[in-house]
Amino acid sequence: MRIYVPLDSAAKALGAQEVVAAVKAEALRRGLEVTVVRNGSRGMVWLEPLLEVDSAAGRMAFGPVGPGDVAGLFDAGFGAHAKALGPTEDLPWMKAQTRLTFARCGVIDPLSLEDYQAHGGLTGLRRALGMTPDAIVAEVTDSGLRGRGGAGFPTGIKWKTVAGATADRKYIVCNADEGDSGTFADRMIMEGDPFTLIEGMVIAGLGVGANTGFIYSRSEYPDANAVLADAIRLARAFGLLGASVLGLGPAFDIELRIGAGAYVCGEETALLNSLEGKRGVVRAKPPLPALEGFMGRPTVVNNVISLATVPVIFERGASFYRDFGLGRSRGTIPLQIAGNVRRGGLFETAFGMPLGTIVDDLAGGTATGRPVKAVQVGGPLGAYFPRALFDTPFGYEDYAQKGGLIGHAGIVVFDDSADMLAQARFAMEFCAIESCGKCTPCRIGAVRGVETVDRIARGDAAAIPLLADLCETMKAGSLCALGGFTPYPVMSALTHFPDDFHTSAKEAAE
Amino acid sequence: MTPGIADSAEQIGDILRAHDGLEGPLLPVLHAVQAAFGYIPGDALPVIAQHLNISRAEVHGVIGFYHDFREEPAGRHVLKLCRAEACQAMGADRVAAHARDALGIGWHQTTPDGAVTLEPVFCLGLCACAPAALVDGRVVGRVDEARVDALIAEVRL
Numbered sequence: 001m002r003i004y005v006p007l008d009s010a011a012k013a014l015g016a017q018e019v020v021a022a023v024k025a026e027a028l029r030r031g032l033e034v035t036v037v038r039n040g041s042r043g044m045v046w047l048e049p050l051l052e053v054d055s056a057a058g059r060m061a062f063g064p065v066g067p068g069d070v071a072g073l074f075d076a077g078f079g080a081h082a083k084a085l086g087p088t089e090d091l092p093w094m095k096a097q098t099r100l101t102f103a104r105c106g107v108i109d110p111l112s113l114e115d116y117q118a119h120g121g122l123t124g125l126r127r128a129l130g131m132t133p134d135a136i137v138a139e140v141t142d143s144g145l146r147g148r149g150g151a152g153f154p155t156g157i158k159w160k161t162v163a164g165a166t167a168d169r170k171y172i173v174c175n176a177d178e179g180d181s182g183t184f185a186d187r188m189i190m191e192g193d194p195f196t197l198i199e200g201m202v203i204a205g206l207g208v209g210a211n212t213g214f215i216y217s218r219s220e221y222p223d224a225n226a227v228l229a230d231a232i233r234l235a236r237a238f239g240l241l242g243a244s245v246l247g248l249g250p251a252f253d254i255e256l257r258i259g260a261g262a263y264v265c266g267e268e269t270a271l272l273n274s275l276e277g278k279r280g281v282v283r284a285k286p287p288l289p290a291l292e293g294f295m296g297r298p299t300v301v302n303n304v305i306s307l308a309t310v311p312v313i314f315e316r317g318a319s320f321y322r323d324f325g326l327g328r329s330r331g332t333i334p335l336q337i338a339g340n341v342r343r344g345g346l347f348e349t350a351f352g353m354p355l356g357t358i359v360d361d362l363a364g365g366t367a368t369g370r371p372v373k374a375v376q377v378g379g380p381l382g383a384y385f386p387r388a389l390f391d392t393p394f395g396y397e398d399y400a401q402k403g404g405l406i407g408h409a410g411i412v413v414f415d416d417s418a419d420m421l422a423q424a425r426f427a428m429e430f431c432a433i434e435s436c437g438k439c440t441p442c443r444i445g446a447v448r449g450v451e452t453v454d455r456i457a458r459g460d461a462a463a464i465p466l467l468a469d470l471c472e473t474m475k476a477g478s479l480c481a482l483g484g485f486t487p488y489p490v491m492s493a494l495t496h497f498p499d500d501f502h503t504s505a506k507e508a509a510e
Numbered sequence: 511m512t513p514g515i516a517d518s519a520e521q522i523g524d525i526l527r528a529h530d531g532l533e534g535p536l537l538p539v540l541h542a543v544q545a546a547f548g549y550i551p552g553d554a555l556p557v558i559a560q561h562l563n564i565s566r567a568e569v570h571g572v573i574g575f576y577h578d579f580r581e582e583p584a585g586r587h588v589l590k591l592c593r594a595e596a597c598q599a600m601g602a603d604r605v606a607a608h609a610r611d612a613l614g615i616g617w618h619q620t621t622p623d624g625a626v627t628l629e630p631v632f633c634l635g636l637c638a639c640a641p642a643a644l645v646d647g648r649v650v651g652r653v654d655e656a657r658v659d660a661l662i663a664e665v666r667l
Contacts, residue, residue, distance in 0.1 A: 009634070009635060009636060009649045010635075010636055010638060010639050010649075010651060012648075012649050013636050013639055013642060013649040013650050013651030013652075014639055014651045014652065045638035045639050046638070048639070178633075178635060179632065179633055180633065181592075181594030181595040181596045181597070181632065181633045181637060182594075182595060182596045182637045183633075183635070183637070184635035184636070184637055184638070186635075187635035188635075219541075219578050220631060220633065220634050220635070220644070221634075221635060222644075222647045222649075223649065224635075255532075257537065257538065258537070258538075258541060259537070259576075259578075260537060260540070260541070260576030260577065260578035260579060261576055261577035261578040261631075262575065262576050262577060263632055274537060275534055275537075276533075276534035277534040277535060277536030277537055277562075277572065278534075278536075278568075278572065279571055279572055279575040280575060280576070281575075294533075294534075295533060295534070336637065336638070337638065338596040338599075338637030338638045338640065339595065339596040339599035339600065339637065339640060340599040340600055341638070344637070344638030344639070345638050346638075367600070376595055379595075380594065380595060380632075410596075410637065412595050412596045412599055412637065413599060414599045415599070418599065423595070423598075426595070426598070430594075430632070434632070436575075
């Protein structure tokens with residue numbers, strides 16, 4: 001019998017290790033031959049730990065399973081049981097998705113290259129190995145893939161710039177510094193299907209003529225880092241990485257580097273400085289990292305999801321991928337639904353889903369059962385959306401038009417107990433803590449921002465225009481998104497939830 | 511027993527040599543030193559600086575920039591509580607206040623018995639099972655007041 005229990009951090013955080021121990025103990029007690037596969041997560045975090053069993057009808061799901069349920073599941077022969085959910089693939093959350101980047105996540109053993117290949121892995125790379133570098137770059141351009149880290153820059157154009165640069169060495173840098181609250185897609189793919197990231201990086205190397213890759217991950221992700229380190233070791237042993245890619249291509253190898261708790265290192269130029277062993281201070285652009293990146297050499301810096309999506313583009317073809325989505329937002333996006341929600345997790349779908357559908361239908365409203373007040377989209381630098389903007393379709397331009405951004409597609413839901421003035425204050429406080437210090441509007445402005453919000457909280461309405469003015473200065477006078485986008489959560493809170501800023505003024509006056 | 515200065519210099523030398531050949535090796539070196547000693551001893555700075563041919567000020571500046579690097583040893587256990595938005599939406603502020611009261615310390619402080627250091631963290635990627643915590647590298651989800659009490663009791667054993 002094969003039993004699947006995820007090794008994903010979220011599953012572990014909810015007791016997966018204890019469930020595995022209980023399964024093994026119970027199997028031993030009953031003298032049953034049981035193989036426990038530690039898969040990635042299917043993304044239904046409210047059902048974690050989600051236990052699956054192979055059956056004639058496919059994988060059967062049970063969840064959320066606690067160690068106390070295990071004996072009963074064995075008694076029931078993994079059939080009728082209070083925690084039985086039916087075939088995993090038939091669950092509404094699974095059926096409604098278009099899983100391209102996450103097709104294998106939760107399905108395979110993340111550290112089995114055999115499983116990986118049995119589910120389409122390396123097909124894209126084998127195709128790319130038969131293509132010219134120009135054709136590889138053109139394929140990515142044609143797919144319409146844009147940077148999934150948040151900036152949304154066309155991946156193919158970035159690759160083309162690096163491919164066209166002349167240098168003795170070029171680099172592929174994977175930005176795995178997923179610091180935005182509400183986002184965990186990078187973590188999930190690194191834990192659940194790390195070879196797809198490695199394959200994507202190898203294809204990028206072939207396309208631009210780079211032989212060295214770095215994955216810059218986070219110290220906050222100990223489990224993901226352990227899986228990645230194992231995956232890199234296995235990829236070397238297999239010949240996917242090393243002196244000649246699969247024995248057919250040029251050399252390519254990957255080194256895993258771990259950051260040290262600085263949010264700003266998720267910004268590509270700060271990341272490059274950090275990778276070079278320096279303070280994670282933002283660099284001015286130009287020069288573009290594509291021309292003068294790591295160690296001053298041409299460097300592709302792509303987000304985990306961008307790179308992890310490359311294999312499926314080569315496996316299924318650029319036009320297959322491009323046919324999903326809306327406007328200039330092509331393909332699929334892994335939505336990460338988090339915060340105060342009944343059903344939280346990862347849901348991969350074509351661009352275009354309205355925010356209201358995500359929050360009300362997918363997430364099922366709040367965990368507390370109270371009305372939804374605000375939804376922050378795109379991490380700590382993303383805007384707070386009120387219900388009035390729930391018709392906004394999920395796309396880069398559509399969110400920009402509404403004074404927001406999709407960022408890394410993290411969606412954090414707050415119920416009506418949220419105090420938006422407090423959230424605005426936190427945005428400024430966070431910016432003050434995490435500012436690299438290079439730009440004055442960010443370094444000093446964020447500190448003044450906290451003080452200004454405190455003045456408003458004390459009932460000083462004259463401080464409101466001051467806050468708006470400060471936000472303008474930060475927006476225009478900061479080199480990177482930390483100082484430049486902190487105004488999004490602040491101003492959206494002020495614009496869409498003015499009562500939270502004025503009520504406190506009234507209360508203070510009373 | 512604390513290792514003597516000569517011992518630690520030798521150990522740091524080993525760490526440095528193990529990282530020879532890396533491009534931009536300072537962060538991996540600092541992580542390794544901290545993993546070995548629990549913090550980055552002041553004695554390590556000149557050794558690292560000389561080996562990497564950079565100034566002590568540069569090493570110091572890098573240590574100071576990143577939240578992870580410590581210049582003092584932490585408690586025997588480190589409890590990190592997420593303070594970011596998804597966790598806030600599920601009551602992280604309330605839970606953190608409870609943890610500070612229960613431990614009798616503030617952020618970045620260690621209990622007088624040296625048992626627990628309390629640190630804020632901004633996002634553990636456990637945003638769909640918030641609030642989240644990291645206890646000596648082990649992830650914990652849906653942390654409420656009772657869970658905090660249980661975690662504190664567990665690490666104090």
